[in-house]
Amino acid sequence: MVPTPHATLAPLLARHAGRAHELLPLLHALQDSDGYIDPAHVPAIAAALNLSRAEVHGVITFYHHFRSAPPPSTVVQVCRAEACRSRGGEALVAHIEACTGAKVDGEPCQDVGVESVYCLGQCALSPAVMINGELHARVSAARFDALLASQPARKAGEHV
Ligand code: FES
Structure with a gap:
């Protein structure tokens, strides 16, 4: 049934x-x-x-895009394609893992999840990340920290 x-x-x-x-x-x-x-x-x-x-x-x-469980409050998608890699993308990935405690494509940590994506259409402005659906280009470690700190708290059940 x-x-x-x-x-x-x-x-x-x-x-x-x-x-x-x-x-x-x-x-x-x-x-x-x-x-x-x-x-x-x-x-x-x-x-x-x-x-x-x-x-x-x-x-x-x-399809990696589909989730089978509710997303964390903050979803960071970090580009790992060629242009971003050539402009420090992997160092940014390491920084994101270190400061969030979450492993890329692993379990969220403190309600922050980090996912790999392959090109956000910002190759000329790499490295690029998307945080809760909002695109950011030329992201340095310091800029990422500021972006993460500025994320508004979301209510239970609210998603991007
Ligand atoms: S390779 Fe990262 S935005 Fe295109």
């Missing part, structure tokens, strides 16, 4: 019902709304789109 979907999911299921090729738009919309994709929703999504649970789970876990 498929569990009853919650308020956000129900209209998405209705909109994409029977359209297996619309799995990605549905997953993006759900994550945009909830901040993550609750694994408990996989059976309902699979049933609505005529897919197997394994297919839905496979797509969610294949």
Whole structure:
């Protein structure tokens, strides 16, 4: 038996019902709304789109973008592509790990998560980071510290 979907999911299921090729738009919309994709929703999504649970789970876990748990209050995405690497990006990564206590692409620390991304479209202004969805270019260690300190506290359930 498929569990009853919650308020956000129900209209998405209705909109994409029977359209297996619309799995990605549905997953993006759900994550945009909830901040993550609750694994408990996989059976309902699979049933609505005529897919197997394994297919839905496979797509969610294949794409690094999708989260299966609520995000931390502060999400730092640091560019690790070539232009940023050539302009001190990896030293910035080390600094970010040291000052947040969080390992890149690992578990959050003190409600700060750090993720790798590969090009934020700011190659000429590297190194670049995105903090809670806001893009920053030419980020030095000192500038990163100031940016992190200026992040507003978010309420429980609020996400980027
Ligand atoms: S390589 Fe980092 S923004 Fe393009």
